[in-house]
Amino acid sequence: LAKTTQPISMDSYEGQEVNITCSHNNIATNDYITWYQQFPSQGPRFIIQGYKTKVTNEVASLFIPADRKSSTLSLPRVSLSDTAVYYCLVGGRNTGTASKLTFGTGTRLQVTL
Amino acid sequence: DAGITQSPRYKITETGRQVTLMCHQTWSHSYMFWYRQDLGHGLRLIYYSAAADITDKGEVPDGYVVSRSKTENFPLTLESATRSQTSVYFCASRGLAGTTGELFFGEGSRLTVL
Numbered sequence: 001l002a003k004t005t006q007p008i009s010m011d012s013y014e015g016q017e018v019n020i021t022c023s024h025n026n027i028a029t030n031d032y033i034t035w036y037q038q039f040p041s042q043g044p045r046f047i048i049q050g051y052k053t054k055v056t057n058e059v060a061s062l063f064i065p066a067d068r069k070s071s072t073l074s075l076p077r078v079s080l081s082d083t084a085v086y087y088c089l090v091g092g093r094n095t096g097t098a099s100k101l102t103f104g105t106g107t108r109l110q111v112t113l
Numbered sequence: 114d115a116g117i118t119q120s121p122r123y124k125i126t127e128t129g130r131q132v133t134l135m136c137h138q139t140w141s142h143s144y145m146f147w148y149r150q151d152l153g154h155g156l157r158l159i160y161y162s163a164a165a166d167i168t169d170k171g172e173v174p175d176g177y178v179v180s181r182s183k184t185e186n187f188p189l190t191l192e193s194a195t196r197s198q199t200s201v202y203f204c205a206s207r208g209l210a211g212t213t214g215e216l217f218f219g220e221g222s223r224l225t226v227l
Contacts (some may be wrong), residue, residue, distance in 0.1 A: 032214070043203045043218025044156070076162060087155065093214035096165070098215040103214065 004088045009108040022088030023082050025027045025069050033064060033071045038106070043099045044087060048073070077108075083111045117139075119204050119219035127227050132191045134222045135217075136204030144207045145187040147179065147215070149200040156203065162187055194226045 005023040012018045024033070032051050036044035048055055050062040050071070061074040075082055085106040117138040128130050136145065143164050148156040148171075158171030160179040165171060168179050176191045187206075191198055204219040 003129075034213070034215075036216070041221070042206065043221055044216070045218065046213070049213045049215070091214075097128040101146070102158055105155040 003040050004090055004104045006086075006088055006104060006107045007052060008105065009110070011110050011112070012078055014079055014111055014113055015077050018078050018082075018109060018111075020073045020075075020086055020088075020109070021070055022073070023070045024088070024090045027090050028092070030092045031068075031090045033062065033068075034089045034091075035062065036074045036089065036103075037093050038085045038087065044103070047086075073078070078109075078111045080111050080113070082109060117204060117206055117217050117219045119202075119222045121222060122220065123199075123223050125225045125227065126194050128180075129193050129197060131154045132194050132224065133162070134189045134191075134202055136189070136219060138185055138187075138204075138206040138217070140206065141184055142206035142208050142217070143184070145181065146205040147187070147189045148203045148205065149173065149198075150176045150203060150221075151200050159189065159202075168189070173180065183196070184200065191224075194224075196226050200224060 032049055033047040035047045036043040037047050048057055048060045048062045050064050052064050055062045063072040086106050087103045087106040091101050120135045144160045147159040150156045157173050159177050160171055162168045162181040165181050165184050186214050202222045205216045207214055207216050
């Protein structure tokens with residue numbers, strides 16, 4: 001299973017763009033990269049998923065270089081409500097390895113005025 | 114309502130007692146998972162299940178027992194609770210092929226072992 005490495009914490013001001021990078025050097029061919037967000041006292045929730053290049057949805061963008069050994073979650077114009085812990089996961093979507101999805105320690109993002 | 118629910122949300126027990134945390138999902142998802150999250154740490158996988166009657170260990174299975182007689186339920190039992198098992202426990206489920214494999218989490222069960 002691919003191990004991921006993320007910064008422990010990040011700080012940002014409201015209105016700025018925040019980029020959180022995740023390293024996954026031993027990502028497998030069938031692995032996807034998925035990001036989750038967790039607010040205090042809540043379970044994590046899915047933000048975005050990608051396999052290569054760029055994926056964008058209504059809340060974030062995910063940039064994946066050609067070698068797929070890292071990925072960057074981009075949050076445009078963050079607000080105070082984006083203060084949360086962000087987790088990067090790497091694994092297959094529908095294969096046996098998808099079963100043992102493991103979370104790292106995540107990146108704690110603190111947004112202030 | 115559809116979704117994934119955990120019970121109890123809060124539980125205080127004593128060392129040595131048996132505790133069961135319940136998890137119920139209404140999507141008929143095949144996969145279900147139990148994670149624990151300790152203060153200041155990420156989530157660690159305890160056990161998971163690929164289908165009814167199929168379970169397997171995760172990262173930290175010691176001291177826990179699971180069962181899955183029905184697709185929708187995945188109870189987690191601490192047979193003899195210890196203080197080190199004080200934690201927040203999250204249950205999650207996911208569907209099968211053709212989806213993003215997104216995990217859907219419950220609201221968590223906060224367990225305190227005295």
